[in-house]
Amino acid sequence: MKCFEVDGKPPDEAISVEVRDDGLYKMSCSRGHITLTAIQEQKFEVLFDLGAMALLDGYPREAISSIAASLERFFEYYITVIALKHGIPYEQFVEAWKPISKQSERQLGAFLFFYLLENKKSLAPVVLNTKPEIDGRSRSDTLTWGEFRNDVIHKGYIASTEEVIAYGNLVYQFIYRLIAELRATCSESMQKPVFHYLAKGHQTGDGKPIGTMTIPTLISLVRTNKPAPHLRDALPGLEKYRRWLYVRPQSNP
Numbered sequence: 667m668k669c670f671e672v673d674g675k676p677p678d679e680a681i682s683v684e685v686r687d688d689g690l691y692k693m694s695c696s697r698g699h700i701t702l703t704a705i706q707e708q709k710f711e712v713l714f715d716l717g718a719m720a721l722l723d724g725y726p727r728e729a730i731s732s733i734a735a736s737l738e739r740f741f742e743y744y745i746t747v748i749a750l751k752h753g754i755p756y757e758q759f760v761e762a763w764k765p766i767s768k769q770s771e772r773q774l775g776a777f778l779f780f781y782l783l784e785n786k787k788s789l790a791p792v793v794l795n796t797k798p799e800i801d802g803r804s805r806s807d808t809l810t811w812g813e814f815r816n817d818v819i820h821k822g823y824i825a826s827t828e829e830v831i832a833y834g835n836l837v838y839q840f841i842y843r844l845i846a847e848l849r850a851t852c853s854e855s856m857q858k859p860v861f862h863y864l865a866k867g868h869q870t871g872d873g874k875p876i877g878t879m880t881i882p883t884l885i886s887l888v889r890t891n892k893p894a895p896h897l898r899d900a901l902p903g904l905e906k907y908r909r910w911l912y913v914r915p916q917s918n919p
C-alpha cells in the first residue's frame with residue numbers, strides 16, 4: 667500500500683506468508699514499508715480451502731479434519747449473522763458465545779434453533795445425518811457425515827480420496843445452500859461479522875490503517891458467479907490457483 671502511495675502504481679513484489687489464525691498479515695516490503703493486511707474471508711472459507719488443499723497434496727485424512735472444522739465455524743458464522751440481524755449488539759453476542767465457545771454440540775444446538783427462528787421451520791436435512799452416494803456401496807453400508815467424521819477424527823480411520831470428495835461435497839453443498847438462503851433473507855447482515863473482524867484488526871494495528879484483501883476460496887461469501895455443482899468440479903480450479911501461488915513468489919514480473 668505504501669509503495670502504491672509513493673509510486674502511484676502497485677509494486678512488482680510478492681511476499682509469501684504462512685496462513686495465520688487471526689487472518690492479519692504484517693508485511694515489510696524491500697523498501698522497509700510495514701503494512702498490515704487483513705484477509706476478508708471468514709474462518710470457514712479458509713478452513714475449507716485448507717482441507718481441499720490437503721486433499722490435493724495427497725492427505726485425504728487430514729482434509730477431513732479441516733473440512734469438519736470449516737463446518738463448525740460456518741455454524742458460528744450463521745449464528746452471528748442471525749444474531750446481528752435481530753439487532754443484538756456485537757459485544758453482547760460475544761459474551762453469549764463464551765459459555766458455548768468450547769463445545770461444538772452446544773453450538774450445533776444454537777445453530778439449529780437459530781435456523782428455526784429465522785426460517786420458521788426446522789432445518790432438513792441436517793448435514794450431520796446425510797449420506798453421500800458412493801459407487802459400489804449400498805445406502806445401508808454408508809455412514810452419515812457425522813459418523814464418518816468421528817471415525818476419521820477419533821478412530822484414526824484412513825479415508826480414501828474418493829470418500830473425502832464424496833463427504834467433503836456434503837459439506838460443500840450444505841454451506842452453499844445456507845449461504846444462498848442467507849442471501850435471500852439477510853444479505854445486509856452477512857457482511858457484519860466481517861466488519862467486526864476488521865475493526866478488531868484495527869485495534870491490533872494500534873489504529874494504523876490496515877489494508878484488506880480477498881483470496882479466491884472454494885467456498886466464498888463474495889462469489890458472484892455460480893459455484894461448481896460438485897466439490898469434484900471445483901478442485902481443478904483450486905489446483906490451478908495452488909500452482910500459481912507456488913510459482914508467483916519466485917517469478918519476477
Ligand SMILES: [Zn+2]
Nearest residue numbers: 669695697699
Ligand atoms: Zn513498499
